[in-house]
Amino acid sequence: xxxxxxxxxxxxxxxxxxxxxxxxxxxxxxxxxxxxxxxxxxxxxxxxxxxxxxxxxxxxxxxxxxxxxxxxxxxxxxxxxxxxxxxxxxxxxxxxxxxxxxxxxxxxxxxxxxxxxxxxxxxxxxxxxxxxxxxxxxxxxxxxxxxxxxxxxxxxxxxxxxxxxxxxxx
Numbered sequence: 748x749x750x751x752x753x754x755x756x757x758x759x760x761x762x763x764x765x766x767x768x769x770x771x772x773x774x775x776x777x778x779x780x781x782x783x784x785x786x787x788x789x790x791x792x793x794x795x796x797x798x799x800x801x802x803x804x805x806x807x808x809x810x811x812x813x814x815x816x817x818x819x820x821x822x823x824x825x826x827x828x829x830x831x832x833x834x835x836x837x838x839x840x841x842x843x844x845x846x847x848x849x850x851x852x853x854x855x856x857x858x859x860x861x862x863x864x865x866x867x868x869x870x871x872x873x874x875x876x877x878x879x880x881x882x883x884x885x886x887x888x889x890x891x892x893x894x895x896x897x898x899x900x901x902x903x904x905x906x907x908x909x910x911x912x913x914x915x916x917x
Contacts, residue, residue: 751815751903755911756838756854756862764840764852764868766790768829768861790863795823797889803831804882809874815839816902818848818869820895824887828873829861834880837905838862839871848897855908869897876908 754760758767766789774784792799818841830836835856841848848869855876856862863885864870873882887893 748814748902748904751839751851751853751905753837753853753855753905753908755909756856756860761838761840761854761862763842764870765825765865766863768827768863769857769859790827791825791865792827792863792885793825793866794887795866795889796891797824797887797893800886800888802884802886804828804873804884806834806836806873806875806880806882808877808879809837810877811906811908813837813874813905814902815851815853815871815899815905817896817898818851818871819897820848820867820869821864821887821893822867822895823889823891823893825863825866826870826884826886827861827863829883829885830856830875831881831883832875832879833858834875834878834882836876836880837871837874837908839874840864841869843867843869851903853905855911857911
């Protein structure tokens with residue numbers, strides 16, 4: 748297996764593959780008689796010829812070492828993952844080289860972070876760390892195929908997740 752290091756999830760580091768959805772600074776505007784701050788338009792949503800669908804995913808816990816033997820992509824729409832349960836999770840993405848995923852990267856979310864994967868981005872499976880998690884998922888609902896999978900000849904493995912935010916993974 749090929750070792751895969753994990754980086755902290757930041758908007759700058761993740762921009763090529765998608766958006767980090769989190770409150771950054773003061774809200775853009777106040778709504779609801781000034782009692783609610785709105786952090787506006789945080790993700791580049793794209794649903795092709797379908798429509799936006801909102802689903803709940805119940806994801807089983809992942810533990811270290813975490814093997815990355817497969818990635819997938821959705822050519823017809825973006826896909827956002829927002830933990831309801833507060834679960835930290837691994838986000839694995841890879842560049843595309845002629846329809847083949849290359850140079851995988853791994854990130855770990857901080858508390859309060861969600862991600863939006865851009866249309867066509869190769870990504871790993873939903874992987875909450877240490878405990879199961881429930882996620883709101885916003886993605887394309889529509890006719891036609893919208894899933895491609897790629898299985899690596901030699902899997903990657905995440906052995907450790909650095910303690911970036913004081914919450915070690917198991």
